[in-house]
Amino acid sequence: MSLATYLVVAFGFAAGAWLTRGHGTVGTVVGLGGLVAATIAAIAIRPDEMLLIGEGGLAASAYLRLFLVMGSLVGLGLAISGLAAGTRRDLSTVTLATLGIASLTLSLTDPRAAVIAGTAGGLCGALLAVGRGGDRAGASIGIRDLRAVVIAGTMAVAAMAWMGRDLSRLDAPPVVFGLAYLAVALAVAIRFGAIPFHLWVARLTDAVPDAGLPIATILAAAPFAVVGLSWADASIAPLLVDLGTERGVVLAIAVASIVLAAIAAVIQDDLEHVVGYSIVGDAGVALLAIVALDPEAWGPARTWILALVVTRSAFAAWAAGLRLSFGTGRIVELRGWVIRSPLSALAFGLVVVASLGFPGLAAFEARSTLVATAIDGPFAALVVVAVLAPVAYYGRLLAVGLRRPDGPPEPGAWRPRVAPVNLTAPGEWWRTTWEANRAFTGALVAALLALLAVSAAGGAFGGPEAAAAAAVGGPAPTATLVPLSSEEPSSEPIPTE
Amino acid sequence: MNPALAGVALAVVLGGVIAASARNARTAVLGLILAVVGGAFVAEPLPDSVGLAARLVGAVLAGYLLWIAGRDADARTGGSRLGWPTELLVAGAAAVVGYGSHGLGAPAAGPALAQAAGFALAALAVAPVFNGRDVMRIGLGLSLLASGVILVRTGLGGTPDALEQLVFAGLVAVLGGVVAALAVAARTDGLAGFDMTVAPGERVRRRPDARPVDPR
Numbered sequence: 001m002s003l004a005t006y007l008v009v010a011f012g013f014a015a016g017a018w019l020t021r022g023h024g025t026v027g028t029v030v031g032l033g034g035l036v037a038a039t040i041a042a043i044a045i046r047p048d049e050m051l052l053i054g055e056g057g058l059a060a061s062a063y064l065r066l067f068l069v070m071g072s073l074v075g076l077g078l079a080i081s082g083l084a085a086g087t088r089r090d091l092s093t094v095t096l097a098t099l100g101i102a103s104l105t106l107s108l109t110d111p112r113a114a115v116i117a118g119t120a121g122g123l124c125g126a127l128l129a130v131g132r133g134g135d136r137a138g139a140s141i142g143i144r145d146l147r148a149v150v151i152a153g154t155m156a157v158a159a160m161a162w163m164g165r166d167l168s169r170l171d172a173p174p175v176v177f178g179l180a181y182l183a184v185a186l187a188v189a190i191r192f193g194a195i196p197f198h199l200w201v202a203r204l205t206d207a208v209p210d211a212g213l214p215i216a217t218i219l220a221a222a223p224f225a226v227v228g229l230s231w232a233d234a235s236i237a238p239l240l241v242d243l244g245t246e247r248g249v250v251l252a253i254a255v256a257s258i259v260l261a262a263i264a265a266v267i268q269d270d271l272e273h274v275v276g277y278s279i280v281g282d283a284g285v286a287l288l289a290i291v292a293l294d295p296e297a298w299g300p301a302r303t304w305i306l307a308l309v310v311t312r313s314a315f316a317a318w319a320a321g322l323r324l325s326f327g328t329g330r331i332v333e334l335r336g337w338v339i340r341s342p343l344s345a346l347a348f349g350l351v352v353v354a355s356l357g358f359p360g361l362a363a364f365e366a367r368s369t370l371v372a373t374a375i376d377g378p379f380a381a382l383v384v385v386a387v388l389a390p391v392a393y394y395g396r397l398l399a400v401g402l403r404r405p406d407g408p409p410e411p412g413a414w415r416p417r418v419a420p421v422n423l424t425a426p427g428e429w430w431r432t433t434w435e436a437n438r439a440f441t442g443a444l445v446a447a448l449l450a451l452l453a454v455s456a457a458g459g460a461f462g463g464p465e466a467a468a469a470a471a472v473g474g475p476a477p478t479a480t481l482v483p484l485s486s487e488e489p490s491s492e493p494i495p496t497e
Numbered sequence: 498m499n500p501a502l503a504g505v506a507l508a509v510v511l512g513g514v515i516a517a518s519a520r521n522a523r524t525a526v527l528g529l530i531l532a533v534v535g536g537a538f539v540a541e542p543l544p545d546s547v548g549l550a551a552r553l554v555g556a557v558l559a560g561y562l563l564w565i566a567g568r569d570a571d572a573r574t575g576g577s578r579l580g581w582p583t584e585l586l587v588a589g590a591a592a593v594v595g596y597g598s599h600g601l602g603a604p605a606a607g608p609a610l611a612q613a614a615g616f617a618l619a620a621l622a623v624a625p626v627f628n629g630r631d632v633m634r635i636g637l638g639l640s641l642l643a644s645g646v647i648l649v650r651t652g653l654g655g656t657p658d659a660l661e662q663l664v665f666a667g668l669v670a671v672l673g674g675v676v677a678a679l680a681v682a683a684r685t686d687g688l689a690g691f692d693m694t695v696a697p698g699e700r701v702r703r704r705p706d707a708r709p710v711d712p713r
Contacts, residue, residue, distance in 0.1 A: 054545070056660030101671075104664070112650065113661040119643075120668040123675045130679060134686025139679040140693040143632045146675060150639040151626070153668075154619075154646045161650035165606055172602030 003049055003060045006041040010100030017093040031092025035076040042068035058107040062466035071099050071219055074313040077449045081320045082211035084441040088132050091212050097124045098220050105223035111231040112160045118224030119153025125216030129207040141207045148200040152190035159183035163235050178246040181236045185250040185290045188228040191221040192283030194257040205276040210320035214313040217279050222305050229289050229301055237293045251291045257284030262389030271319040271329040274393055282308045285367055292373040299468030300366035306463055307363035310456040311354045314449035318347045321442030336405025341414045343443040350450035352394050354457040362459030416440045506610040509535040510588050510617045516637050517621040518584045520576030522567030529640055530560035536644050540656040541608040548662030555666025559673020566680040574691055575634040591620030605653050612652030618645030631691035632683045636676030
């Protein structure tokens with residue numbers, strides 16, 4: 001019942017915010033109120049709940065609850081950040097719809113249905129590319145986003161449908177399992193915008209507000225990735241099929257994303273592309289979980305994905321806040337931002353701690369475990385160093401921030417400015433105060449989200465425990481395979497060649 | 498072979514051919530509706546009433562939203578450059594492949610006709626999805642692709658349960674709604690048609706509304 005309540009709240013307020021979006025303040029209140037209500041509804045979800053519908057069902061879990069609580073809080077912060085920045089995109093509506101579909105994706109017990117829901121969840125983000133009124137450029141970018149989402153969904157649905165039945169009378173070489181695995185792994189890579197499937201994300205950064213970028217990319221893709229990972233662990237890993245080549249392909253994509261995205265982020269000239277490529281790089285780490293095909297990677301992968309959503313959302317909020325304070329997103333024009341905006345500097349520091357981490361931090365340990373389970377030998381050491389590549393673009397941003405600022409300083413510009421309350425015209429007072437504090441609001445939201453990111457990365461709120469646990473719905477339907485060449489199931493890997 | 502099922506599968510493929518080849522946007526949308534509505538019935542046994550109703554509502558809702566997006570009589574989409582006979586042949590060939598390879602290496606729980614129709618829709622979707630030059634045509638192609646893979650899933654795994662049908666319906670409706678919103682956004686910027694701004698591979702200019710810059 002609590003899960004159903006969340007669904008009703010998320011979809012109800014999404015519809016309400018969409019219908020009232022042309023009514024100024026009313027639409028804003030419905031959207032933000034919906035995100036607050038969604039947060040409360042997410043907290044109220046009972047992790048042991050099972051909702052049966054026909055032969056299928058929705059199963060709540062501690063991880064689902066934590067994901068939705070974090071997602072709702074992050075969505076609320078980003079929506080406020082977007083409001084402060086003055087964007088008129090439907091951030092609250094899209095976030096609520098994406099969260100509603102995410103709750104379905106993570107709770108459906110049948111992965112074949114879950115992956116379809118995960119595909120639907122990725123569609124809403126395309127609306128953020130479109131401005132009010134006519135926007136052919138935004139529509140062109142949005143339809144490319146849809147193309148990536150639907151193609152990825154098609155690959156995953158086809159693979160899961162093929163595997164999700166009795167395959168005891170299979171008349172095909174075992175390499176077909178490798179193809180199914182590869183289809184799902186590539187689908188996850190496409191959804192995350194991993195290199196070389198990153199072009200749609202790069203274009204999206206041209207049209208989506210900073211505050212909307214995490215919603216359109218990781219918040220929508222994360223549940224899809226969790227389903228793909230769950231399916232690979234439940235359906236492919238037990239088969240003991242030798243997938244060396246296929247895993248090598250996915251590993252190459254993961255490592256390319258980690259390394260090349262960091263390089264791309266360093267050479268970019270604007271903040272939103274740095275944010276976009278930072279998401280791509282961290283998604284590469286998540287792909288290592290699919291390479292691992294090891295139940296040991298299940299918990300760390302979900303821990304990392306949760307931390308990824310919150311940390312990169314905080315980074316996007318920081319970028320939006322900085323753009324708001326300085327009137328530009330060009331990095332070379334942000335000289336002295338650390339000195340001019342201490343609150344943004346605090347947010348930045350927390351984001352760096354959350355994303356890079358240190359030994360003992362849950363996200364750091366999760367990333368280390370993923371590398372260790374996915375890669376053997378000396379190459380693992382190289383990847384361990386490569387995952388720290390974000391130091392390069394963080395260092396560049398910090399160096400720019402520590403330079404001598406352009407022009408004379410504005411004393412107290414970063415502090416809140418609150419005039420005495422005018423009880424005769426409270427509306428006017430509120431509008432004036434809001435306008436005077438938009439930059440401060442952006443920086444404050446970034447700092448709060450960064451604090452949340454450090455908490456998530458540190459394993460607060462029972463994150464690692466929730467990530468390691470299975471849903472109450474039990475194991476997902478998996479293929480039943482008996483190798484044709486022997487009467488007893490073999491414990492040896494089945495060669496693909 | 499069940500003749501009624503064969504008739505419905507044929508209607509689905511014909512709807513797909515119309516959606517992929519018509520130049521009038523509303524004609525193409527009608528073809529898509531035929532394909533998506535018919536697709537719900539290509540199963541053996543038929544889905545239960547709740548699932549079937551959900552599929553029909555989702556398909557009609559998606560079609561209605563797309564119909565609104567193409568509301569002017571002169572709303573044109575790219576259509577097939579090779580003409581409908583070519584699309585028909587492509588769909589027919591794909592359907593034969595799908596029918597002949599039913600189960601894809603193992604016994605399947607669903608009808609061969611579902612896989613045949615699914616392959617046909619997926620083949621018809623290739624040109625619009627990868628070579629489309631306007632928002633509506635790519636969107637129609639994506640809807641055909643999604644419907645095609647749902648049919649293939651039905652052909653392999655049998656009739657989905659009510660909850661899965663509900664999720665299918667949601668996907669179809671959300672996809673139709675988002676494509677319609679994008680198509681309307683493309684059409685209402687002062688220029689006629691659903692054309693994309695630039696050729697694939699080129700960058701578009703950033704809209705100022707994405708990141709409005711206020712003076713400090």
